[in-house]
Structure formats: structure tokens, C-alpha cells
Amino acid sequence: MIAPPKPDLVTVNIDGREIAVPKGTNVIEAARLVNVDVPHYCYHPKLTIVGNCRMCLIEMGMPAVDPATKAPIMDPATGKQKINWIPRPQIGCGTNVSPGLHVKTTSPMVKDAREGVMEFLLINHPLDCPICDQAGECKLQEQSTGYGRGYSRFVEQKNVKPKRTQLGPRVTLDDERCILCSRCIRFSKEIAKDDVLGFIDRGSYSTLTCFPGKQLTNNYSLNTVDICPVGALTSTDFRFKMRVWFLKQTNSLDTESSVGANTVVWSREGQIYRITPRRNDEVNDTWMADSGRELFKTLRAADRLTAVKVNGADSGLDLAANAAADLFKAYAGAIAVVGSARSTVEEQFLTKKLAVALNAPTQLVSRVGPGDTLLISADRNPNVRGALVTGLIAALPAQTLPALAASVDAGKTRVIVSVGEDLAAAGLTAAQLAKVAVVYLGTHANATSAVAKVVLPTLAVFEKNGTLVNQQFRLQKFAKAVPAPAGATDDLIVLAKLAAAAGASVPSDLGSLWKLLAAEVPGLGPITYANLPETGLLLDATPFAALPFVEGETLHYKPVAPAVAVATA
Amino acid sequence: MNLKPTTLTQIDEVITHYPTKRSATLPLLHLIQEDVGYIPEGAIEWIATKLELEPINVYEVVTFYPMFRQKPIGRRHIKVCRTLSCALLGGYKTCEQFEKEFNTHRGEVSPDGEVTVDFVECLASCGTAPVVLIDDDLHEKVDCAKAKQLSAQIKAEAKKR
Numbered sequence: 001m002i003a004p005p006k007p008d009l010v011t012v013n014i015d016g017r018e019i020a021v022p023k024g025t026n027v028i029e030a031a032r033l034v035n036v037d038v039p040h041y042c043y044h045p046k047l048t049i050v051g052n053c054r055m056c057l058i059e060m061g062m063p064a065v066d067p068a069t070k071a072p073i074m075d076p077a078t079g080k081q082k083i084n085w086i087p088r089p090q091i092g093c094g095t096n097v098s099p100g101l102h103v104k105t106t107s108p109m110v111k112d113a114r115e116g117v118m119e120f121l122l123i124n125h126p127l128d129c130p131i132c133d134q135a136g137e138c139k140l141q142e143q144s145t146g147y148g149r150g151y152s153r154f155v156e157q158k159n160v161k162p163k164r165t166q167l168g169p170r171v172t173l174d175d176e177r178c179i180l181c182s183r184c185i186r187f188s189k190e191i192a193k194d195d196v197l198g199f200i201d202r203g204s205y206s207t208l209t210c211f212p213g214k215q216l217t218n219n220y221s222l223n224t225v226d227i228c229p230v231g232a233l234t235s236t237d238f239r240f241k242m243r244v245w246f247l248k249q250t251n252s253l254d255t256e257s258s259v260g261a262n263t264v265v266w267s268r269e270g271q272i273y274r275i276t277p278r279r280n281d282e283v284n285d286t287w288m289a290d291s292g293r294e295l296f297k298t299l300r301a302a303d304r305l306t307a308v309k310v311n312g313a314d315s316g317l318d319l320a321a322n323a324a325a326d327l328f329k330a331y332a333g334a335i336a337v338v339g340s341a342r343s344t345v346e347e348q349f350l351t352k353k354l355a356v357a358l359n360a361p362t363q364l365v366s367r368v369g370p371g372d373t374l375l376i377s378a379d380r381n382p383n384v385r386g387a388l389v390t391g392l393i394a395a396l397p398a399q400t401l402p403a404l405a406a407s408v409d410a411g412k413t414r415v416i417v418s419v420g421e422d423l424a425a426a427g428l429t430a431a432q433l434a435k436v437a438v439v440y441l442g443t444h445a446n447a448t449s450a451v452a453k454v455v456l457p458t459l460a461v462f463e464k465n466g467t468l469v470n471q472q473f474r475l476q477k478f479a480k481a482v483p484a485p486a487g488a489t490d491d492l493i494v495l496a497k498l499a500a501a502a503g504a505s506v507p508s509d510l511g512s513l514w515k516l517l518a519a520e521v522p523g524l525g526p527i528t529y530a531n532l533p534e535t536g537l538l539l540d541a542t543p544f545a546a547l548p549f550v551e552g553e554t555l556h557y558k559p560v561a562p563a564v565a566v567a568t569a
Numbered sequence: 570m571n572l573k574p575t576t577l578t579q580i581d582e583v584i585t586h587y588p589t590k591r592s593a594t595l596p597l598l599h600l601i602q603e604d605v606g607y608i609p610e611g612a613i614e615w616i617a618t619k620l621e622l623e624p625i626n627v628y629e630v631v632t633f634y635p636m637f638r639q640k641p642i643g644r645r646h647i648k649v650c651r652t653l654s655c656a657l658l659g660g661y662k663t664c665e666q667f668e669k670e671f672n673t674h675r676g677e678v679s680p681d682g683e684v685t686v687d688f689v690e691c692l693a694s695c696g697t698a699p700v701v702l703i704d705d706d707l708h709e710k711v712d713c714a715k716a717k718q719l720s721a722q723i724k725a726e727a728k729k730r
Binding site: 195196197198199200201202203209210211212214 | 613623624625626628629632633
């Protein structure tokens with residue numbers, strides 16, 4: 001194995017502190033490494049640099065050398081090399097580090113420059129912070145407190161611009177608040193590859209808009225709201241709903257595909273208000289799809305399962321477990337388990353324990369859709385890799401279950417335990433479903449829960465803790481954001497009860513489960529739920545290299561050709 | 570949008586002048602405005618397709634320059650200078666005289682469709698203020714009397730047609 005080359009390090013001096021940073025780093029990022037804040041609006045680490053907001057002005061200088069001999073010029077007062085300071089401020093975002101670069105971020109010149117920029121930005125900015133959605137997470141608000149002059153000299157009339165333009169189905173624009181940083185324009189062009197935004201009427205009346213007749217409709221439009229440093233771009237859904245400082249932030253994951261974009265769930269008093277992306281440079285950078293932000297809307301839907309049912313009548317968890325135990329005993333040897341690639345790693349591990357205890361064949365249902373080459377992959381199940389790692393399955397699942405259907409027709413399968421999978425959607429006919437007794441665990445009602453003998457309501461991803469393995473074989477964890485509705489029980493507890501009904505004793509809490517997982521599943525060695533980093537951990541993918549995964553290329557993921565194909569090449 | 574064949578040839582030729590197609594945005598807008606008199610509806614999309622851009626990229630350019638018009642103007646374009654030297658020597662009165670003569674307001678097409686009077690920034694002939702540009706001809710020291718005379722001339726030519 002070849003060691004990766006060390007990045008070229010460059011030593012720079014920021015506010016008197018020396019630091020070695022990789023070549024090509026700009027001053028804002030270098031300063032971040034020594035915990036110095038260089039205020040900025042237009043600069044975004046994942047977008048191109050345009051340097052148009054001028055907020056990141058800094059004072060910079062280089063060590064002095066004699067022009068003729070190139071010998072360093074020493075300062076007799078300090079005994080150190082003299083620094084030639086550039087007499088005018090420079091932008092930090094557009095200045096890359098060079099050896100010996102000296103930067104001042106607190107000098108009077110920098111303070112003056114920042115106050116000047118802030119004053120200009122605030123001239124036409126409305127004073128509507130009390131009703132602005134961005135208040136509390138607004139860079140303009142924070143930086144006018146931190147770096148502004150504190151009072152206004154402006155006595156003229158402010159500009160009037162459009163206040164509520166619908167840029168698209170999910171984004172509303174307040175043009176008066178816009179500070180023309182152009183982050184949204186660059187995002188649309190560079191990341192979403194849908195160049196619809198632009199500034200028209202440049203000058204005092206510069207206005208952000210789409211071309212007449214076009215809209216910001218792409219599935220990544222809400223990222224423009226996230227990166228807007230002010231309250232100009234707002235989410236039509238979240239607008240005027242809740243002050244951000246009341247919201248609790250919980251780290252979560254986007255479960256709509258195997259990309260596993262990292263997210264933050266914002267909730268208050270058991271209600272989720274919005275979902276935003278969380279930076280993970282290995283998975284989703286700072287982006288996520290709009291569709292993933294709406295996943296919480298089904299939590300309180302009318303078809304949510306909230307009552308344990310046995311033979312269609314309301315029951316209790318233990319009674320239902322007993323009913324399941326009776327079924328397991330009566331039809332021993334004629335039981336099948338349909339696990340789920342939407343379950344967490346822990347749940348899949350327990351599903352496997354249950355299947356082993358029942359001596360039942362296990363299958364999963366695959367979901368495939370078109371990938372968008374960015375953050376939605378072709379595999380719409382978030383955790384197929386987890387089922388492989390835990391050994392729940394050995395081969396990739398199919399979209400339908402013909403073998404199970406045939407076995408039902410032949411009378412060989414009389415009981416099916418389904419973990420959240422709608423068997424009707426997986427290809428079983430109503431007649432086939434009528435022939436078997438179904439034990440159904442799930443969150444929402446469907447054709448299978450309607451005919452199931454035993455219905456056990458479980459939790460959605462926002463209501464529980466767990467881990468998922470994404471397409472890169474990265475084990476990532478998510479945490480419980482809101483409490484579950486009354487009547488629904490944690491999947492782990494339900495699965496442990498079913499396993500107990502089948503005669504196996506397994507723990508149902510994450511702490512004990514991970515001890516078991518670490519001991520029994522190869523590759524999960526010293527990991528526990530608690531010590532898993534927030535950005536995830538890459539697992540060894542080599543045992544599964546031969547499997548033909550369905551994903552195409554997405555951000556930070558290139559499909560590897562199956563090992564078989566490599567061997568023949 | 571119906572462009573003359575000569576304009577189309579010019580457009581195809583001018584695109585080859587630049588290393589990237591995008592750079593031809595401004596020349597194309599000029600050529601179309603010279604041909605049609607303004608930037609008609611559909612022209613922006615047409616240019617965007619021609620130069621492999623998004624329409625918003627061209628729209629940004631059109632709205633930046635006040636000399637690109639998105640609405641038709643009169644048969645003749647009267648531009649009266651409004652900047653300092655001309656303003657001091659009676660440019661405002663000159664402009665009002667033209668408006669009165671053609672029964673119109675600045676920025677609008679006169680009712681007979683003959684002229685559009687515009688009050689514009691410096692025409693760079695401060696020594697002979699106030700100055701007026703009628704189409705491509707510069708008229709110097711245009712006081713109210715001369716404005717009347719120029720208007721009469723335009724009206725006479727219009728009658729002949």
C-alpha cells in the first residue's frame with residue numbers, strides 16, 4: 001500500500017500566530033483553523049469564489065527582502081524580519097496562502113473596512129428582523145452586531161423592491177433583504193446545474209429573479225434558502241412558522257435513498273418544523289434534496305398506525321406477542337420473514353435473530369428509482385448495505401418476491417412476518433395474502449396491515465435512535481428528534497418481543513445490542529452507537545465487492561465495477 | 570422575430586470573433602437592436618440558444634444597459650443631453666420644447682409614432698451645450714428656437730412620406 005502524499009504545507013501568520021496550512025487554502029479557511037473569524041457573506045466553501053461582498057477584507061503583508069540581494073531585511077527593533085504590509089485591505093476569500101504570509105484581522109484598517117461594508121449593506125436593508133424568518137441565524141444580524149458601527153447615518157429613503165416573489169414551488173424571495181451575494185445563483189449553476197437565477201436591473205435596483213416564465217423548480221432549490229446569509233430566500237413551507245431559536249436540533253439522516261445525506265432535524269415540543277442538511281464533506285457536502293426535507297410530514301398522517309391489533313381488534317403489545325407466539329408454534333417450519341432495507345442496522349440484526357429462531361427464510365424488498373447523480377441514488381432503500389453487513393441477506397434483494405408467492409401458493413408458507421414491507425406492493429396478490437397469517441410491523445397503514453393477523457405499530461426514523469449503512473459502506477447514526485405517537489413502540493422492543501415469542505432471548509437497548517453486534521458481526525469490531533463519529537465510519541466493503549449494486553454515480557460516490565468483471569478484464 | 574438575412578450573416582460571422590461564444594452576447598444584442606429597433610420578445614431566448622447559454626444570462630445583460638430597449642420606439646430617436654453643462658445652458662427647456670412639439674413625454678413614443686424623446690446622460694459635447702442627438706446626427710447649441718426648427722424639419726419629412 002502506498003501512503004498518501006503529504007499535502008504541501010505553507011506556514012502563515014494570522015494575528016501573530018503561526019500556523020501551517022495546506023497550499024491553496026484561502027485566508028478565511030486558514031483563519032478558521034486558528035479560531036479567528038473572518039466575517040463573510042458571498043464566500044461559501046463549496047462554491048466558486050467571486051469576492052463581491054467585500055466583507056472579508058483583511059490586512060496582509062509579506063516578509064521584506066532586499067530587492068537586489070534577496071536577503072531578508074531585519075527590523076532592528078524586534079530582531080525579526082520586517083513585514084511589508086500592503087497599504088490597502090485585501091479580500092480574504094480570494095487570497096490564497098503563500099509562504100510567510102502575514103495577516104491582520106483586527107487592525108484599525110480592517111475594522112474601518114468592515115464598518116464601511118456593513119454600513120453600505122444596511123443602507124437598503126429593511127429593519128424587519130422582528131418578523132424575519134432568518135432572525136437568529138442571520139449573518140447580517142450577527143455581523144452588524146459584531147462588526148458594524150452600531151448606529152445609522154442614513155437619513156434618505158430606502159429602496160423599494162418586490163417583497164414576496166415566488167421563485168419556485170418551495171422558495172419565496174424578499175428582494176429588499178437581498179444583499180446580492182450571489183450564492184444562490186452560483187449554487188443553481190454549479191451544484192444543481194439548473195442555471196435559472198440571475199440579477200437583473202443591476203445598479204441600485206438589482207433584483208434577483210428567474211427568467212420570465214421560468215421557475216426555480218429543481219429538487220435542490222431549498223439549498224439556496226440554507227446558504228442565503230440573510231432572510232431574502234425563505235422556504236415557503238417554513239416561512240413564518242417558528243422562530244429558529246426555539247427549535248431543538250437533532251442530528252439525523254436522509255432516508256430517501258442510499259446516499260444517506262446528513263441532516264439536522266429542527267423540532268419543538270414534539271413537532272418537527274424543518275429539516276436542513278448537515279455538513280459532511282465525504283457524503284453530501286452541505287447539501288440535501290428538497291424531497292428529503294418533507295419526509296417528516298407523514299409522521300402525523302391519518303394513516304399512521306397507532307394501535308396494536310390482533311385479528312383486527314385493539315390489543316396490547318404482550319397479547320400481540322402471545323398471539324404471534326401461538327402462530328409461530330402452530331405453523332413452525334412454514335414461516336417466512338420479510339425484512340426491510342429501510343430498517344436500521346440494529347433492527348436488521350434483530351430481524352436476523354428472529355429469522356434464525358424461527359428457522360425461516362428471509363428476503364428483502366428492493367426499491368429502485370432513477371438516480372439524479374447528485375444526492376439521490378438509484379437505490380431508494382437507505383440500508384441495503386446494513387442488511388448485507390449484519391448477514392440478514394447474502395445477495396441483493398429483488399423488487400418483488402416471486403419465490404415467496406410461489407411458496408404461499410404451494411401452502412409451504414403459512415405465516416409471514418413483515419418488517420414494514422407492504423407485501424401487496426411486493427407482488428403478492430390479495431388471494432395469496434388471504435392464505436397466510438401476517439405479522440406486520442410498521443408505521444403506516446397499507447394493504448398488508450389491513451389483512452394482517454397481528455399489527456404492531458413501530459417508529460419512524462425521526463422517533464428512534466439507530467444506524468444506517470450508506471452506499472459507500474459508511475456506518476452513520478441518527479438520533480431521536482421527537483417522541484413517538486402513543487401506541488407505537490420502538491422497533492427494537494417489538495422485534496425483541498417477537499424473537500422471545502420465537503424462543504430467542506435478545507436485548508432491545510442500543511447499548512447491549514452494540515456489544516452483541518461487535519461480538520457477532522465481523523467488521524463492526526470496537527464500534528458502539530455512542531462512540532460512532534457524527535460523520536460516520538467507513539466499513540470494509542471488500543466482502544461485498546462482487547455484488548452488482550444498482551447505484552450510479554452521485555456526489556462523492558463512484559460505483560465500483562463488480563470484482564468479477566475486473567478479474568475477467 | 571424576423572431578422573434580415575444580412576443580420577443573420579453578420580451574427581454568424583461575429584460569433585467567430587471570440588474564443589468563447591458567450592462573449593458575443595453584446596454584439597448580438599446590438600445587431601438585433603439595429604435590425605429590429607429594439608430587443609423584441611423571444612430575442613433573448615434566441616440569443617441564449619445561439620450562444621449555448623441560459624436565457625437569464627442574456628436577460629441580465631439586457632437589463633444592465635439602458636440603451637437596450639425592450640419596447641419599440643418612434644421612427645426617430647431624439648436624445649436630449651441632461652448632464653451638467655447642457656443642464657446649465659437650458660437642456661431641460663430644450664427637452665420640454667421637443668415634448669411640446671410632438672405632444673409626448675420623455676421615454677414615450679409620440680402619438681403619431683414619429684419620435685421618441687429621451688432625456689439622456691452626457692453626449693460628450695459639453696463645449697457646444699445644449700446638444701441633441703437625433704438618430705445618429707449631433708445637433709449643437711439647441712435652444713428652444715432651434716428645437717422648434719428641428720421639429721418642423723422632422724414633421725415636414727414625415728409629411729413627404
